[in-house]
Amino acid sequence: MxxxxxxxxxxxxxxxxxxxxxxxxxxxxxxxxxxxxxxxxxxxxxxxxxxxxxxxxxxxxxxxxxxxxxxxxxxxxxxxxxxxxxxxxxxxxxxxxxxxxxxxxxxxxxxxxxxxxxxxxLPDRLSYEEGSLLEPLSVALAGIDRSNLRLGSALVICGAGPIGLVTLLAAHAAGAAPIVITDMDENRLQVAKKLLPRVRTVKVAREDAAKDLGTRIIETLGTEAELVLECTGVESSIQAGIYATRFGGSVFVIGVGKDFQNIPFMHLSSKEIDLRFQYRYHDTYPKAINLVNEGLIDxxxxxxxxxxxxxxxxxxxxxxxxxxxxxxxxxxxx
Missing domain, CATH: 3.90.180.10 (Medium-chain alcohol dehydrogenases, catalytic domain)
Structure with missing residues (x-):
């Protein structure tokens, strides 16, 4: 000491x-x-x-x-x-x-x-601020690992809050392409653009019908999503993500939402879409530290x-x- x-x-x-x-x-x-x-x-x-x-x-x-x-x-x-x-x-x-x-x-x-x-x-080159951000990065890494995101996966990220933005950085490092991110806040969408200029954005309004929003997401992405990483937990956002997903694709919910929610059950069933969830993470810190230390994620x-x-x-x-x-x-x- x-x-x-x-x-x-x-x-x-x-x-x-x-x-x-x-x-x-x-x-x-x-x-x-x-x-x-x-x-x-x-x-x-x-x-x-x-x-x-x-x-x-x-x-x-x-x-x-x-x-x-x-x-x-x-x-x-x-x-x-x-x-x-x-x-x-x-x-x-x-x-x-x-x-x-x-x-x-x-x-x-x-x-x-x-x-x-x-x-x-922490490696010497990482600041305390970066060290504290390894926790939300761990959330994103667990989601990417468990959702089986692959190189070239057409990806939708619902929500451009802190978890959504960290997920965007991690998905970029993992090779997802193309990527769309959604949010109600234009400022957050602009932050997403600054972090990753190639990302495509969709601004959401409260009155948007989930099915219509799903269609707009597909149009912006240029294809139906192979994977949706849902980072809000909001019922209408989860629904829109489901409507934006291709046959056999996956919607992976990272966000925290209401205890009970409605989902388009028969749409999920007829398109054989997997709806999965994440609660926490484990054994992600070493990987998160390495990704930041090596400069792959800022x-x-x-x-x-x-x-x-x-x-x-x-x-x-x-x-x-x-x-x-x-x-x-x-x-x-x-």
């Missing part, structure tokens, strides 16, 4: 976290710096991205059966540096950390204890807003306000 780290711990610094509760409150809380167990590491979290699920737990108090029943720390897109280790820890300096979903507190806090086995070392342009940890509540306001035009809001701590 460095002399600087020792001085920090001796000063008993504030351990600040961003919490929500069943009353949909959002506030900073302070606690003692935790002690790592024998196989744990104490991490100073340096960068945390705000995920749509964090906003959802705050605003709605639940996602499916995962319900906020008490004070619950938010955040799971985090990167930081190990400043103290348990007696049985045998490795680690810089690391990436992941947590959160009730009843477990998240990593949007200054100091967080995390199992050594679940930490991944995550840096996704960060549009940065806040200090003490301004975490303001950061959530920005992340949840469409007019702010945020893509990825990050909370940083020096």
């Amino acid at each position: 460095s002399s600087t780290t020792t001085e920090v711990l001796q000063r008993k610094p504030r351990n600040v976290a961003v919490n929500t509760n069943p009353e949909h409150g959002l506030h900073l809380v302070e606690s003692d710096v935790p002690e790592p167990g024998p196989k744990d590491c104490l991490v100073h979290v340096r960068a945390t991205g705000i995920c749509g699920s964090d906003v959802h737990f705050w605003k709605h108090g639940k996602i499916g059966d995962m319900i906020v029943v008490g004070e619950n720390g938010l955040g799971h897109e985090s990167a930081g540096i190990v400043i103290k280790t348990g007696s049985e820890v045998t490795r680690f300096k810089p690391d990436v950390v992941f947590f959160s979903t009730p009843p477990y507190d998240g990593t949007l806090r200054r100091y967080h204890v995390h199992p050594e086995a679940w930490l991944h070392a 995550l840096k342009p996704l960060v549009t807003h940065r806040y200090k940890l003490d301004d975490g509540v303001d950061a959530f306001a920005t992340a949840s306000t469409p007019g702010a035009r945020a893509i990825k809001v990050q909370i940083l701590d020096d």
Whole structure:
């Protein structure tokens, strides 16, 4: 442990976290710096991205059966540096950390204890901001792996939010072509164009009928989609993706939506379209780290807003306000 780290711990610094509760409150809380167990590491979290699920737990108090029943720390897109280790820890300096979903507190806090086995070392050339973006990239990589996207696959991505845009970058690296991305927000579609000039865009309106939107997607793509990666979880968007898919194609839902939804059952059946889903991911961090470190995927342009940890509540306001035009809001701590 460095002399600087020792001085920090001796000063008993504030351990600040961003919490929500069943009353949909959002506030900073302070606690003692935790002690790592024998196989744990104490991490100073340096960068945390705000995920749509964090906003959802705050605003709605639940996602499916995962319900906020008490004070619950938010955040799971985090990167930081190990400043103290348990007696049985045998490795680690810089690391990436992941947590959160009730009843477990998240990593949007200054100091967080995390199992050594679940930490991944960052190469020196990757920043903490890039490290925290490896979590949404892991979501995209799991979707691409499990959906069997191949070189030259005609692809539709529904939703140009953070997950949709990371999926766009990963699908490009995987060789999908052509690619269409959809969204209601013209600004997000323009961001997609800047990230990948060859992508084709379809702007969605709330009043669009799903079947008509599916037809428009096909016209823009130039063919029926072999694969749709649905990144919104919105019922009408899933329906449109289904109508845009060719015979024997696949619709792979990554987004989080309502507990019960309607689907065009007989259309799926008559065209033998596979409808599949993704909940989480596993063993994706090493691949995500390599892709970014080798320059195949550049995550840096996704960060549009940065806040200090003490301004975490303001950061959530920005992340949840469409007019702010945020893509990825990050909370940083020096």
